Amino acid sequence: MTKARIIVDAMSGDNAPKAIIEGALSGAVEYGTDLLLVGNPEIIKLILESEAKKYQSSPMDTLPDIIIKESQSVVTMEDDPSIVIKKKTDSSLAIATKLLKEGAGDALISAGNTGAIFTAATLVLRRIKGVRRAALAAIVPLDNPFVLIDSGANTDVQPEMLEQFAHMGAFYAERVMGIKSPRIGLINNGVESHKGTELQQDAYKLLKKTDLNFVGNIESRELPANACDVAVCDGFTGNIALKLIEGMASFMSRKIKQLFYSNSVTKFAAVLTQKQLDELKRSMDHREHGGAVLLGISKPVIKAHGSSDAYSISRTIKQAADYALGGVIDALNDEFTKKKFTRIRGLFDGKEEIRKDEA
């Protein structure tokens, strides 16, 4: 099997660089990838040397090949996403993005400023031809893990963009998550087709006409109950939904903790249910599924959670490798090229064969 080389922005994120590098290394060992780490070489080397001890007994051929590329600065959360890439050309994010463009690696992971990653990817790597807007696809771990797209990149969208998000999300669900004929749902304030604002009403009509497995409008109440595999919405709604799910999950773990820590009897009950509690915790752990994928960009870029720890990054390494090797981007390229033909067929009725050959 081909080994993917994952480019990692080692300097961005709440717990960078230590947790990022530690997680990248453990992920690379576990999931068989190589690495290209971008950041301060001295710091990276120090952390790698300390981490390497863990793998002294591992067979040589399971260990990753690691390249370090120097960067001078870091994009912060306060930096203005729209200008930072042009201004901070020596930042770990800018250099990592450039390296991905040049083919020095197969995918890019950054736990930094979402807007800056999104802008860098769009400006440097470009969108897949035909894609009007790239979108952030988060994998939400509830009863069934589902793709939430757009989970925060585009606050203002048009119905056609939601249709494209649905196509991109479906490809990801099928090719990377292995879900056959994924169920596409449109997040709305009611199930009837006339519900929502003009945006949802028009998107509903467009989605009805696609060859996707569109299951209609989904009320947010049903999202945690396996209602669909790909939940489509604008980035504002997606951000509210994603963070609310996270907030409710931590609310519930606080409550469960309180419940079991009430007194010595309940503490004993905690011991009796430890295995089940751990399972529940794991099933709701968003770290398992890695980060949010920038779908629609011509190369694999993944935005890891800002608060990512080493475990989260190691899982994101797996996700990046699956994404890079899963053929999603090639498939999307084909799909959107076909879509374009469809549109041209509409315009030049009867001449479709000629147009097809010309393209």
Place this chain on the structure above:
Amino acid sequence: MTKARIIVDAMSGDNAPKAIIEGALSGAVEYGTDLLLVGNPEIIKLILESEAKKYQSSPMDTLPDIIIKESQSVVTMEDDPSIVIKKKTDSSLAIATKLLKEGAGDALISAGNTGAIFTAATLVLRRIKGVRRAALAAIVPLDNPFVLIDSGANTDVQPEMLEQFAHMGAFYAERVMGIKSPRIGLINNGVESHKGTELQQDAYKLLKKTDLNFVGNIESRELPANACDVAVCDGFTGNIALKLIEGMASFMSRKIKQLFYSNSVTKFAAVLTQKQLDELKRSMDHREHGGAVLLGISKPVIKAHGSSDAYSISRTIKQAADYALGGVIDALNDEFTKKKFTRIRGLFDGKEEIRKDEA
């Protein structure tokens, strides 16, 4: 203390009429209100007679005075809210709304079609002068119960409406829920003032200028963690947030049930934690706080949850009485009259005293 008479649409809701009448009666006994039940008199009498047995030993002066008013039809969930009130004038909802207008009762509760209730209230009862849009204020029970406004009535709004929602929500939190100087938060996709769409950006600026205790933008992740007492948003976002909170709460209770039902050991653990489990359940039970209040309407109208059971309705009776007697509507009337002055002062600089006297 004045006894409030609560008008109840006895025929609307998933569990109508039985659960509605049962809950109305028990709420009226417990919280000391009178009732005006609108619906089919024979059915209402039958249910009341059967329920009355529960209260045979209660002192007479604690028992409610009950009036029944006949209606011929019921507004269904499929009825078009915009025309149903004019078409189904003999429906329990239409008659109940008219009775409230005429002063036959102090507040109205219906568990029916939200859109129809909203339209009926707006057309028949009218808005408080100066209020541009009435809004649905739901009371969300998490770490602290907070007001979510608008939780679903207006999908398309302007920034000035969000400002008004904030004022109305603050009045409700203060006068009915007893929260001093309630913290107002604007639901947004980030805490910085430039976040969100134009709607949130402009609403942020307006809210900054008010005398409200505006704590800024609130990310949905913080909503379950006591971030504010009044969470302001458009009705689309509010609907998504409210239903997602409900969905996550039932997801979690399913998961906790599964956890404890795994085997005989975990079942034993459930017995040990029964008291704490019951408390947790109660703290998350939206039924405790009644229904969603239609703030901005000139009379107290409460939309009970469509799936309301008797307990939920009994708690809504309490809420309706508190709302009717809490002076919220008078205070809102004053507030919005003052607001109008403020605007006029802005227009006729220096002449404010004259304008004030004229009004």
